[in-house]
Structures are given as C-alpha cells and as structure tokens.
Amino acid sequence: MLTAILIGFMGTGKTTVGNVLAINTQQQQIDLDDEIVSAAGKSIKQVFAEDGEAAFRQLETTVLKTAFKRNGILSTGGGVIESETNRAVLEATEIPIIFLKTLPTVILERLTGEDAAVRPLVGQLGPAGLTRLWKKREPLYERISDLTILTDELTPEEVSERIETFLVQKSAVN
Numbered sequence: 749m750l751t752a753i754l755i756g757f758m759g760t761g762k763t764t765v766g767n768v769l770a771i772n773t774q775q776q777q778i779d780l781d782d783e784i785v786s787a788a789g790k791s792i793k794q795v796f797a798e799d800g801e802a803a804f805r806q807l808e809t810t811v812l813k814t815a816f817k818r819n820g821i822l823s824t825g826g827g828v829i830e831s832e833t834n835r836a837v838l839e840a841t842e843i844p845i846i847f848l849k850t851l852p853t854v855i856l857e858r859l860t861g862e863d864a865a866v867r868p869l870v871g872q873l874g875p876a877g878l879t880r881l882w883k884k885r886e887p888l889y890e891r892i893s894d895l896t897i898l899t900d901e902l903t904p905e906e907v908s909e910r911i912e913t914f915l916v917q918k919s920a921v922n
C-alpha cells in the first residue's frame with residue numbers, strides 16, 4: 749500500500765522530498781506527474797497546450813486512483829486538490845498525508861529556469877497569479893493533511909527526516 753502522500757503547491761518539493769524519502773525508507777516513489785506523462789505519451793506542457801488543463805485534470809484523477817493500488821511514497825502535483833473527486837479520495841484515506849508548505853516568495857525563487865519551463869501555470873499566471881492561486885489552494889491542502897511542514901528553511905533531506913520521524917511515531921501508536 750501507499751505509506752505517505754505528499755501534497756502542496758508547485759515548488760514545495762513534493763517530487764524532490766518524495767525521492768529522498770523513498771530512498772531512505774527503501775520504497776518506490778510514485779510521482780503523479782510522471783504517471784500522467786506516461787499515460788498521455790507526452791509532456792505536461794504538451795498536454796496543457798494540445799488538450800487543455802481540463803484534460804490534464806482528468807488524467808490526474810485517473811492516475812491518482814490507480815496509485816492507490818500500488819506500494820510506496822506518492823508525490824502528487826500541486827493541483828491535485830482542484831478536483832472535488834480527488835479531494836474526496838484524499839479525505840477518505842487513512843494513509844498519512846503530508847502537506848509541504850512553502851511561502852510564495854520562496855516558491856517564486858525556486859521556480860525559475862527549467863523548473864518554470866516544465867510548469868505551464870508558472871508562465872500563464874505570473875508571480876501575482878501564482879500567489880493568488882497559492883492563497884486559494886492553501887486551506888484545501890491544510891484541511892486534508894495530517895502533518896504540515898514549513899519547508900522554507902529546510903533542505904529536502906531535513907524535510908524527509910521530519911516525515912520519517914512522523915511516520916515512525918504514527919506507526920508506534922497504531
């Protein structure tokens with residue numbers, strides 16, 4: 749089964765930390781963006797450009813549901829909480845949900861160069877639009893998570909260590 753689900757805005761480190769956590773705990777990492785790319789047979793940028801964001805969101809729901817049948821650490825995409833169906837799936841699960849929280853100023857510093865190029869919404873929305881989207885999504889991440897980690901001043905390794913401690917404590921009481 750899945751042992752942890754990482755959620756949070758773009759650039760909070762879900763993919764990077766999920767990779768560290770999977771290595772440290774000797775598990776597989778499943779990244780929903782990679783699953784979407786495999787299912788679509790093209791990049792996220794191409795899916796947005798050729799099929800639109802709605803088509804991307806449909807694929808995201810499909811790969812989210814499939815991921816629940818697999819084992820390992822699940823890194824989601826920042827928009828996974830946009831869909832009511834996805835929110836219901838995430839609210840219903842017993843699997844620990846970790847919210848990686850990063851302030852918009854830090855996110856904007858991280859999402860430059862290639863990190864901006866692969867995320868269509870970064871170019872579409874610009875800094876002000878991304879900050880608005882961050883404010884809209886923030887309570888949705890907060891509501892469905894079991895642990896919030898402010899990543900602004902932590903390395904991915906430090907974030908992973910905090911998650912590992914939380915998971916160990918949680919399994920001790922369960």
Ligand SMILES: Nc1ncnc2c1ncn2[C@@H]1O[C@H](COP(=O)(O)OP(=O)(O)O)[C@@H](O)[C@H]1O
Binds near residue numbers: 759765903904
């Ligand atoms: N804790 C961190 N400190 C500094 N940089 C980070 C941290 N977490 C991620 N990054 C960097 O931010 C960028 C986006 O990280 P990524 O893991 O792809 O985020 P997400 O999957 O949440 O969108 C990458 O360049 C990554 O190296």
Ligand SMILES: O=C(O)C1=C[C@@H](OP(=O)(O)O)[C@@H](O)[C@H](O)C1
Binds near residue numbers: 758
């Ligand atoms: O927040 C979003 O709507 C998105 C986040 C991205 O994933 P990351 O959060 O891993 O960047 C990716 O799914 C797509 O570009 C849309």
Ligand SMILES: [Mg+2]
Binds near residue numbers: 762764781824
């Ligand atoms: Mg990612």
